[in-house]
Each structure stands twice: as structure tokens, then as C-alpha cells.
Amino acid sequence: MDRNKKYWKPKSNLWFFLAVTALAAALATDVLVPNVQETDTLYYQAVLAASIAVLLILFGIPVFSSGLGGRLYHYSQFIAAAGLFLTFLDLLTTKSNILKLPFFPGPARIVEVLFTERGMLLVCTAHSLRLFFAGLAGGVVLGIVTGVLTGWNRQWNYWLFPVIKVAGVIPPVAWIPLALVVFPSSFYAGIFLLTVASWFTIAFMVSTGIASTPKEYFEASRTLGADERYLLFHVAIPNAAPNIFTGIVTSAGMCFMMLVITEMIGAKAGLGWYINWAKAWASYDKVYASIVIMGVAFCIILAVINVFRSYFLRWQRGIVQ
Amino acid sequence: MIEIKNVSRTYSDGQHTEALRDVSLEIRRGEFLSLTGPSGCGKxxxxxxxxxxxxxxxxxxxxxxxxxxxxxxERGYVFQQAALFPWKTVEENIAFGLRARRVYREKxxxxxxxxxxxGLDGFSKSYPHELSGGMxxxxxxxRALINGPKVLLLDEPLGALDAFTRIELQNVIREIWRKTATTVVLVTHDVDEAIYLSDRIAVMTPRPGRISEILTVNLPAGRDRDSEDFIGLRRTMLRKLTINN
Known part of the structure; x- marks a missing residue:
């Protein structure tokens, strides 16, 4: 079979309708079975009904047979499994309290919180994203600058590279005590910690990317009349570009982890703070709601980075998958 | 135009290798000169x-x-492995020399x-990995020619190509030499290639590399690989190369 195809699952109407049926089963279960845990299940039912409607509408429109259709068919099996999972989860929690409150609220309760607490959650998400991007931007800028310097210039390399190497293996959480003392507010301390969490990984990747430029590229450029500056900006840095993006993606993950940790210890806002605050009130439904948001937010962040990556590395299409 | 006077070069990274000993050679303006010899002779x-x-x-x-x-x-160089920049299109690769020298007029x-x-019309937007070895x-x-070099140095550029592409590219190189009237120095271990293209062939001996002989190729412009003179010259050259070994 075609192993290179991205959407390789069978284009089967049966699976598609099983997916719709599974979602419908989740909906029917929630509507028909009486609640044991106290929950306003209307939001959950609305989300399920909307999902079913979207699937059916997409199936009905003519473009379904082309690109979009392949994708929907591909994910049909997954959607079917998700529908079944929700059905059983609903039965174990909201409908029976076998998994007990407050630790295990049902999916309906989590969806309800997402709607009723949306103002608070939105503010917290905005706070988190602001801190995340400020910290990551600091790490990316410092990482690229120091990485280029150490990869290109042996004097810089001599003095800075050992520092980067050692600093890179220290878990960024180890700097928390320092950050809390040195910086005037938890926001700046957070930026510092996130920058530290991403800086050294990126610097290391950039440095090795620059240093691994094939000698022939430099020689060819010099016989074509390029000076040192031109070699750096038009040969060494483009050669390191794939490494730069690998560094950014890797350190984005570390940044996100550091984000939640810093918000849990010192901040007055943000999703990490919200989790801590909700935990104190034993509102586990809110904890789960913000976990859901974190998952979705980070997927979107990665997708955005990937857009830049595939633009700048468009020349790699066909070389790497 | 280029004078090489009693040049010696020894590499001493790890082991001591005497690559060239007392090499002297004069390269004349506009000529096509081949450097040939067994591998490791310092070409x-x-x-x-x-x-x-x-x-x-x-x-x-x-x-x-x-x-x-x-x-x-002014001394263009073509590497055996081409060394095109994989992140640039064919067009951007070719323009590299102009941009590096900040020559934007008529780029x-x-x-x-x-x-x-x-002969690459229509491939300007392709990336190197999308092209065949010959292309x-x-x-x-x-890329080397766009700078208008006074001499074009070719380091076995056809070494990694199949026989058909090789002959095709030999003709391309010949045509370019004829049209641009630039001086060409070609490193090759292919005797036929040297005879087909060159005015003169410098034969080198292996370690330490030195020039043992310079042959003048007195063949007409449209060279026929099957002509008696061609075959005779090939025989002479192969004999010299094997004796030197």
C-alpha cells in the first residue's frame, strides 16, 4: 500500500456513519439517562449535536469527494472511538457517580465550565499566551544571536559555548529561587524563566547548524566573490535554518511546561494559576477545563510555528517528509 | 596568463603527504588545458x-x-559535487555571484x-534536489560563468555522471568555451575527455605530484572520437600513464 500518503485510512462510508452514530450514541445517552451528579448538560448536548451537524453538512456538500473528504474519512475511526469513549465516560461519571465527585466530574460538567467560566478562562489564557510569547521570543532572539556567534566565531565559541552547554543541561526550574528574588514582579520573573528554558536549546542547535555547514559551500561562495559577511548571512545561516526550527519547536515545549510551573508558584493570573486556585476550592471540573484549553492552545501554537517552518524551509519539500 | 613557478605543497594533518613537488606550468590566455593523471597525483x-x-x-x-x-x-571554480546551495532555486544559485558582489544591474x-x-531554460524555479546530476x-x-571569469577551473565536474550525460556535457563545455572565449583548466582522469576537449594536456605523476609531460592536441575543432589521430593519441597517453605508474 501507499505508505507515503498522509490520509491513508480507507475511504469508507461505513466508518463515517459509525463515527456519526458513536457521537449520536453519546448524545442519546446523555439525553435519555438521568443525571446522578448535578450538572447542566445542555452545553455538552449542544456541542455533540453541533459536531454531528457539521459532519453531516460536510458529507452533504460536493467538495466532500475531493481533498476534505479524504481527511474526514481518515479521521472517521478516531471520531468513532472518541464518541464511544465519551459515552462510557458519561455513564461512569454524570450518570452514575461510579467515578466520584469532586475529583471526576463528567464530560458534560467540564463543557459546562468551559462555557460558564469563559470570561475568566479567556483572561487567563490571554495572560498565559502573553507570558509564553514574551518568554519564547526572548529565548529565540538570544538563542539565535548567541548560537550564530558561537557557531561562526571561534573566539566567541571559546568563551560562550561551554557556558551554553552547561546552562543547557540545568533544568530551568532550578532558577526559580533566583528569579523570584531578582525580578520586581512575577511577570518579569516568568519571562526570565521561559527565556532561560528556551535560550540554550536554540543556541545549541543554531551553533551546531552553523558549524556543520559543508566546507564546499564556503569555498564555492568565495570563488564567486562573497565576503565573510555574505558567507554568514547567505550560506551559514540558511544552512542552519532547519536546525533553528528544530530548536524552536523543542524549546517551545519546554517553555510551555515552564509557563505552567511559573504560573503555579508566583503568578496572579494565567492558566497555571487558575489550576492552582481551582484545586484549592476542590473544583476539579475547572482544573480539567483549563487542561483542555492548554492542550488546544499548545496545538495551535505548534501549528503556527509549523506554518513559518514550512514557508522558510520550502526548499526541503521532497527531501524530507 | 597564469604562471605556476616551482610550486610545492605538503599536507601534514595526521600523516605527511607530499601532494605536489616543484610543479611549474604556464597557462595561456584562451586555451583549454587539461590536468590529468592517476588518482592521488595532486591534480x-x-x-x-x-x-x-x-x-x-x-x-x-x-x-x-x-x-x-x-x-x-575572476577564477570561477566548479566542484566535482557541484556544491549548489540546496535552499536556493537554480535561478538564485546562478545569481549568487552577482548578488554577492552587489552587481544588481541587468541581473x-x-x-x-x-x-x-x-540549456536549463524552464528550470529556473526548481531546487537542486529536483534536478538530475547532469543538470x-x-x-x-x-553559476561560475555569470561572473565573467577570466579562467574557469573545472574539478572533475563530470566525474560522477553516466556515460551519456558525460558526452552531452562535454559538448556543452566545448560550446561554452567557444562562445565565451574564456581560459579553461579541467581536471579529469578520463583520457578521452581530455583529448576531446583540450588544446594541451598536462600529464601528472602520482605522489609526489609533478608534471611529467605536456601534450599538445593538434586535432581539428569538430573532434571525432573514432578518428585515427584520436585513437593514436589515446594510445600514446594511456602508455604514458601506465609507465608513470
Whole structure:
């Protein structure tokens, strides 16, 4: 079979309708079975009904047979499994309290919180994203600058590279005590910690990317009349570009982890703070709601980075998958 | 035009290798000169010295009376592995020399001109990995030529190609030499290639590399690989190469 195809699952109407049926089963279960845990299940039912409607509408429109259709068919099996999972989860929690409150609220309760607490959650998400991007931007800028310097210039390399190497293996959480003392507010301390969490990984990747430029590229450029500056900006840095993006993606993950940790210890806002605050009130439904948001937010962040990556590395299409 | 006077080069990274000993050679303006000999005879070492990518321990190299001490766009160089930049399209690769020297006037026209000179019309937007080996070398030759070099140094550019592509590209190189009237120095271990293309062939001996003989090829412009003279010359050259070994 075609192993290179991205959407390789069978284009089967049966699976598609099983997916719709599974979602419908989740909906029917929630509507028909009486609640044991106290929950306003209307939001959950609305989300399920909307999902079913979207699937059916997409199936009905003519473009379904082309690109979009392949994708929907591909994910049909997954959607079917998700529908079944929700059905059983609903039965174990909201409908029976076998998994007990407050630790295990049902999916309906989590969806309800997402709607009723949306103002608070939105503010917290905005706070988190602001801190995340400020910290990551600091790490990316410092990482690229120091990485280029150490990869290109042996004097810089001599003095800075050992520092980067050692600093890179220290878990960024180890700097928390320092950050809390040195910086005037938890926001700046957070930026510092996130920058530290991403800086050294990126610097290391950039440095090795620059240093691994094939000698022939430099020689060819010099016989074509390029000076040192031109070699750096038009040969060494483009050669390191794939490494730069690998560094950014890797350190984005570390940044996100550091984000939640810093918000849990010192901040007055943000999703990490919200989790801590909700935990104190034993509102586990809110904890789960913000976990859901974190998952979705980070997927979107990665997708955005990937857009830049595939633009700048468009020349790699066909070389790497 | 280029004078090589008593040049010696020894590499001493790890082990001691005497690559060139007391090599002298004069390259004339407009000629096509081949450097040939068994592998490890220092052909490429000599070409790198001419390019200014390397410097000798003894002796000197002069181009138009001035010492060669660093690479310069007046000495174009084509590598065996082409060394095209994978992140640039064919067009951007070819324009590299102009942009590096901040020559923006007529860039577009020149790029188009050299694209068709090497027969790559229609591939300007392709990336190197999308091209065949022969096309990659065509692009590398165009990239070196766009600077209008006084001498074009070719380091076994056809070494990695199949026989058909090789012959095709030999004709391309011949045509380019004829049209641009530039001086060409070609490193090759292919005797036929040397005879087919060159005015003169410098035969080198292996370690330490030195020039044992310079043959003049007195064959007409449209060379026939099956003619008696061609075959005779090939026989002479092969004998010299095996004796030297």
C-alpha cells in the first residue's frame, strides 16, 4: 500500500456513519439517562449535536469527494472511538457517580465550565499566551544571536559555548529561587524563566547548524566573490535554518511546561494559576477545563510555528517528509 | 596568463603527504588545458592552488603578474559535487555571484542568458534536489560563468555522471568555451575527455605530484572520437600513464 500518503485510512462510508452514530450514541445517552451528579448538560448536548451537524453538512456538500473528504474519512475511526469513549465516560461519571465527585466530574460538567467560566478562562489564557510569547521570543532572539556567534566565531565559541552547554543541561526550574528574588514582579520573573528554558536549546542547535555547514559551500561562495559577511548571512545561516526550527519547536515545549510551573508558584493570573486556585476550592471540573484549553492552545501554537517552518524551509519539500 | 613557478605543497594533518613537488606550468590566455593523471597525483591540489583556495609552501602562482593569494570571482571554480546551495532555486544559485558582489544591474537578463547557455531554460524555479546530476552540473557551470571569469577551473565536474550525460556535457563545455572565449583548466582522469576537449594536456605523476609531460592536441575543432589521430593519441597517453605508474 501507499505508505507515503498522509490520509491513508480507507475511504469508507461505513466508518463515517459509525463515527456519526458513536457521537449520536453519546448524545442519546446523555439525553435519555438521568443525571446522578448535578450538572447542566445542555452545553455538552449542544456541542455533540453541533459536531454531528457539521459532519453531516460536510458529507452533504460536493467538495466532500475531493481533498476534505479524504481527511474526514481518515479521521472517521478516531471520531468513532472518541464518541464511544465519551459515552462510557458519561455513564461512569454524570450518570452514575461510579467515578466520584469532586475529583471526576463528567464530560458534560467540564463543557459546562468551559462555557460558564469563559470570561475568566479567556483572561487567563490571554495572560498565559502573553507570558509564553514574551518568554519564547526572548529565548529565540538570544538563542539565535548567541548560537550564530558561537557557531561562526571561534573566539566567541571559546568563551560562550561551554557556558551554553552547561546552562543547557540545568533544568530551568532550578532558577526559580533566583528569579523570584531578582525580578520586581512575577511577570518579569516568568519571562526570565521561559527565556532561560528556551535560550540554550536554540543556541545549541543554531551553533551546531552553523558549524556543520559543508566546507564546499564556503569555498564555492568565495570563488564567486562573497565576503565573510555574505558567507554568514547567505550560506551559514540558511544552512542552519532547519536546525533553528528544530530548536524552536523543542524549546517551545519546554517553555510551555515552564509557563505552567511559573504560573503555579508566583503568578496572579494565567492558566497555571487558575489550576492552582481551582484545586484549592476542590473544583476539579475547572482544573480539567483549563487542561483542555492548554492542550488546544499548545496545538495551535505548534501549528503556527509549523506554518513559518514550512514557508522558510520550502526548499526541503521532497527531501524530507 | 597564469604562471605556476616551482610550486610545492605538503599536507601534514595526521600523516605527511607530499601532494605536489616543484610543479611549474604556464597557462595561456584562451586555451583549454587539461590536468590529468592517476588518482592521488595532486591534480585537484594544483587546481585549488590556482583558485586561491589553498596556498603553497614553496614557489608562487601568478595571474597576469599578480600573486594569487585568495579566491576571486575572476577564477570561477566548479566542484566535482557541484556544491549548489540546496535552499536556493537554480535561478538564485546562478545569481549568487552577482548578488554577492552587489552587481544588481541587468541581473535578470544575465541569469536568463546563462540559463539558456547551459540549456536549463524552464528550470529556473526548481531546487537542486529536483534536478538530475547532469543538470546540477550545468547549473554549477552557469553559476561560475555569470561572473565573467577570466579562467574557469573545472574539478572533475563530470566525474560522477553516466556515460551519456558525460558526452552531452562535454559538448556543452566545448560550446561554452567557444562562445565565451574564456581560459579553461579541467581536471579529469578520463583520457578521452581530455583529448576531446583540450588544446594541451598536462600529464601528472602520482605522489609526489609533478608534471611529467605536456601534450599538445593538434586535432581539428569538430573532434571525432573514432578518428585515427584520436585513437593514436589515446594510445600514446594511456602508455604514458601506465609507465608513470
Amino acid at each position: 585537484t591540489s594544483l587546481l585549488r592552488l590556482i583558485a586561491g583556495l589553498d596556498s603553497p609552501q614553496d614557489g608562487e602562482l601568478l595571474m597576469e603578474g599578480r600573486a594569487i593569494d585568495s579566491p576571486c570571482h 535578470k537578463r544575465l541569469v536568463g542568458e546563462y540559463l539558456s547557455l547551459v 546540477v552540473q550545468r547549473a554549477a557551470i552557469a
